[in-house]
Amino acid sequence: MIATLRQISCILTFVLLLTACRQQHLSSSDISLDISVNGLLVGQSQISVSIRDKNGNAIENPGTIALRGDMDHAGMAPVFAESSQAIKGVFTLPFEWTMAGTWILEANLTMDSGEQVTESFRYEILSQAGDHEMPTMDHNGRESQRMDDAERNGTPGESSAVYMQIENSGASAVVIAAANSAAAHQVEFHRSVVDDDIARMEAVESLVIPAGERLELRPGGLHIMLRQLKTDLKPGSSIGLHLELASGEMIQLSIPILNMLMDEDSAPTAVGDLVFSKLWARPASAGVTDHNDSSSDESASSR
Numbered sequence: 150m151i152a153t154l155r156q157i158s159c160i161l162t163f164v165l166l167l168t169a170c171r172q173q174h175l176s177s178s179d180i181s182l183d184i185s186v187n188g189l190l191v192g193q194s195q196i197s198v199s200i201r202d203k204n205g206n207a208i209e210n211p212g213t214i215a216l217r218g219d220m221d222h223a224g225m226a227p228v229f230a231e232s233s234q235a236i237k238g239v240f241t242l243p244f245e246w247t248m249a250g251t252w253i254l255e256a257n258l259t260m261d262s263g264e265q266v267t268e269s270f271r272y273e274i275l276s277q278a279g280d281h282e283m284p285t286m287d288h289n290g291r292e293s294q295r296m297d298d299a300e301r302n303g304t305p306g307e308s309s310a311v312y313m314q315i316e317n318s319g320a321s322a323v324v325i326a327a328a329n330s331a332a333a334h335q336v337e338f339h340r341s342v343v344d345d346d347i348a349r350m351e352a353v354e355s356l357v358i359p360a361g362e363r364l365e366l367r368p369g370g371l372h373i374m375l376r377q378l379k380t381d382l383k384p385g386s387s388i389g390l391h392l393e394l395a396s397g398e399m400i401q402l403s404i405p406i407l408n409m410l411m412d413e414d415s416a417p418t419a420v421g422d423l424v425f426s427k428l429w430a431r432p433a434s435a436g437v438t439d440h441n442d443s444s445s446d447e448s449a450s451s452r
């Protein structure tokens with residue numbers, strides 16, 4: 150009897166809370182976020198983000214929208230845009246596609262209540278000159294492809310890139326012959342190159358820092374590629390990176406995982422003649438890999 154009363158009062162409180170919430174603000178689950186892009190060629194475009202409630206009605210002051218565009222390979226620089234001015238529930242933002250290729254556009258709405266709604270979309274951006282290859286998009290008047298969670302978690306996942314500046318104050322050139330990290334199965338030196346507005350990456354055998362010079366690893370240029378990640382790279386965490394010099398010397402660095410590099414993040418590390426600064430790596434999630442751990446547990450228990 151007491152339990153029943155308590156249950157009833159619980160339900161009542163819940164209903165009251167729900168009603169109160171509904172009156173104050175919309176919850177994030179009541180919101181739908183849609184994107185339309187005016188311009189799918191390299192260069193300036195205009196992106197409209199419309200925020201509607203469940204019934205399709207425009208929401209007057211939805212909050213602040215933040216766009217982040219990433220190319221599907223990790224070596225390129227992301228593009229950002231932000232606006233808190235919506236007209237009849239629609240934000241209109243200028244956005245620049247800096248390269249041709251596949252882009253993942255993430256739209257994040259922060260409501261006045263602090264709640265957030267995030268959706269990701271995939272776009273194929275073509276170069277101005279007119280490409281030979283047709284983009285992989287549907288032709289039903291929708292140029293975007295909403296991504297499901299599995300896709301989102303897998304992309305740009307599995308790979309990330311490490312950036313840094315290396316200064317050589319010594320009298321002879323330093324050659325970094327190899328790199329490895331416990332965070333990835335494969336670590337390679339890459340260079341992002343652009344041919345006819347198409348971005349691609351090519352492998353570089355070693356990193357050479359001439360005497361008295363500085364080598365810059367940055368988005369859109371040289372980078373250290375982490376492939377087949379073993380662990381998720383979460384913003385705020387860090388990973389270890391070993392560099393092997395041609396001289397045989399080993400250098401151990403700690404690389405912070407950052408969404409983007411800020412000045413305050415750069416703490417230089419000096420090793421011999423070299424000074425490493427502006428170290429960072431892109432967040433990414435490890436791909437779906439084999440789960441050998443669980444199978445070994447099984448074989449242990451069956452014995």
Ligand SMILES: [Cu+2]
Binds near residue numbers: 223224339350373374
């Ligand atoms: Cu790369």
